[in-house]
Amino acid sequence: MTIRHDVVIAGGGGAGLRAAIAIAEARPDLSIATISKVYPMRSHTVSAEGGAAAVKLPADSLDEHAHDTISGGDWLCDQDAVEAFVAEAPEELLRLEHWGCPWSREPDGQVAVRAFGGMRQRRTWFAADKTGFHLLHTLFQTSLKYPSIVRYDEWFITRVLVDDGRVGGVVAIELMSGRIETITAGAVIVCTGGCGRVYPFTTNANTSTGDGMALAFRAGAPLKDMEFVQYHPTGLPFTGILISEAARAEGGWLVNRDGYRYLQDYNLGRPAPGPVLRSMELGPRDRLSQAFVKEVEKGRAIDTPWGPVVHLDLRHLGEEVIEARLPFVRELCLDYEHIDPVRELIPVRPVVHYMMGGVDTDLHGATPLDGLYAAGETACVSINGANRLGSNSLPELLVFGARAGAAVAEAAEGRRAPGPAVLAQGQDERRHLERDLLQRDRGRERIAAVREEMQQTVEQGAGIYRSGDSLTKAADKLHELQERCGSVAIDDHSRVFNTELTAALELSFMLDVAQSVVRCAWLRQESRGAHQRIDFPTRDDERYLAHSLIHLAEDGEPEVRYRPVTITRWPPAERVYGR
Amino acid sequence: MPDTIAVDVTRYRPDRDDRPTTQRYEIPLRKEWTVLDGLNYVKDRVDGTLSYRWSCRMGICGSCGMTIDGDPKLACETFLTDHRPGPVRVEPLHNFPVIRDLVVELTDFMAKLPRAKPWLVTDSDKPPPDAEYRQTPAEMDEYKQYSMCINCMLCYAACPVYGLERDFLGPALIALAQRYNLDSRDHGADERLEVVSAPEGVWDCTFVGECSRACPKGVDPAGAIQRYKVTAAKETLRSLLLPWGRR
Incomplete structure (x- = not known):
């Protein structure tokens, strides 16, 4: 059976819900599917604590927020993206206020702002220290107003379908029943959050396994700046x-x-x-x-x-x-x-804590793959460059979630029905899941064992400080783990809420992400922001004032290219703090 | 301190089992381990077929509600050492259909959620202001605690009425309606009243207060329900006295 929608949004956290509301408001005639492996209010946005940055006080200015962001990002941010971001962040936070978000207040009833790391002015809006929780619940509850948003809660996406260079939908497993469905759509917005679980020690929820990054990468979209892990x-x-x-x-x-x-x-x-x-x-x-x-x-x-x-x-x-x-x-x-x-x-x-890199998008959330969009931590626009400033991620998911939604709403005109190739791929994926995974009877080792080895490998090879040597070793080890991942044991053959199957799929997503991190970190022979090479300890703007883009080449092997950073008004300079 | 503890976990796979069974796992007892850490130990090293929900492991996502030694709890906030010497009994949340093992079905709550209109209802004739709606800290205190609900469902598991009366809106939903009613920016109380003052709304509640005791986030749904009963009673009385309209 096939389910049809106009838009599929992968992920029901802050970015996904903001995108869904943007589409529902602009085009109530479009049918929107939000597909998430958890109920929306479980999404990792819920764990954000400190706040959301947007210019608020008269003494502050958009230029100052932009400069803080760009210097904080060690000049790897695309400055046109940062300018759009700081300009739209205030109206997005205000919109949340109008939707009921309980922002903390001054005695006179105005929204209060607090100081935050790397920011020259107080501009961080907050809801005590449960900002992400309140922001997510406000978005989720507000989204219930819109009948065109159809939720697929606890559905696990396994593949993005592409026909002739164009996205046509996804394949997903309904966890409660185990049924596997092809869900077609003219556009897919990937909003699945980050990938902190690639590392052994992370603030991230158990669900932050880089699903959307791996899905987009496998579908042919490039991942950008993956070596920058906060x-x-x-x-x-x-x-x-x-x-x-x-x-x-x-x-x-x-x-x-x-x-x-x-x-x-x-x-x-x-x-x-x-x-x-x-x-x-x-x-x-x-x-x-x-x-x-x-x-x-x-x-x-x-x-x-x-x-x-x-x-x-x-x-x-x-x-x-x-x-x-x-x-x-x-x-x-x-x-x-x-x-x-x-x-x-x-x-x-x-x-x-956070992946600065992600699926390569333009200022409207569009990836180079036709019909594929991304927003939030999954995406890399890039406003965060080599190091994200605290309290920029919540406004980012709002601004670029809304932008991706608006772009999809506009582009939805004249979408054609998905062709037979998309449906055939959906059938292939279903057979693969049923035959190769659900009926696997002779796995050789435990999922957790491979996962823990992967996490230790990435931490040792691509931690706070890296070197050519540590990265080479990590790359070799990950290659071995990738092979072993293909034969992990799946003892659970039940269709119903099979979390061993989803753990195996997540492990394979994480290995793709881990290899992208290590490969890009190995190639970048400089130190910038969160990427510190002990063998190349200084920033090198001659060679690396550029984004790394890793994608699958024709031969199925990953290939890395570079794209110059967009500089508008802030030429590269020294990062200065404390003076 | 002994170095292991037994955990008795309810198992149920509908495509295999006729009825739930109990499986015992012996796990390391460490002072920093929660019940969730214990279940993860089992899942990772002993038995990959055990199913349960978890995500944030810091008491904010609301995924890991379970019945632990008879009480509804978040597994990520319940320490094994507090349940010595064991065995620790881990069951799915009561009052919900079980999908599998410790995973219960939340479809009923999710379907009822929009009926409480849990969004800000404003005067649609007026566009929102260019600035924020002013709201003093005192005004925020009116509804703040009701906004802290994480939808973990522990209050539904604790509620004797929800166990018997499936149509009952339940504690979290009524608290959520009250969260918006008491928000100085909201004008939707009248719309919500129809749902909440219906028979399956507040009047089903017999006020045992178990919901407020079960809440891991200090929300007081029982208080919300009591307060709502007073409002609903006043409105009922007023509509009897002034049958041509409320105002």
């Missing part, structure tokens, strides 16, 4: 749960084993009692995570069973500020570390 400086040891940057924006200090605010040793400014914008603890995430590694090398970190940590000190903020501005931080520390930040130091260490 480590957030403050994750809880063992769990990897995020302690929001808002904790530092409200005045938290990072201290080493001697109680010393060590960031002053890393060209990030001098310590002051209160938070100083673009300085010390409010420096960018890449620089803070790199400083941690150096502290460990100097023997000034604290050893724990979960590896070295430093301390985040919030005690001087007092209970009132912590309760009002950082209640979730306190809740997480109490629940998972059994410590109260009002009285105790929080142990933290860098943790994989």
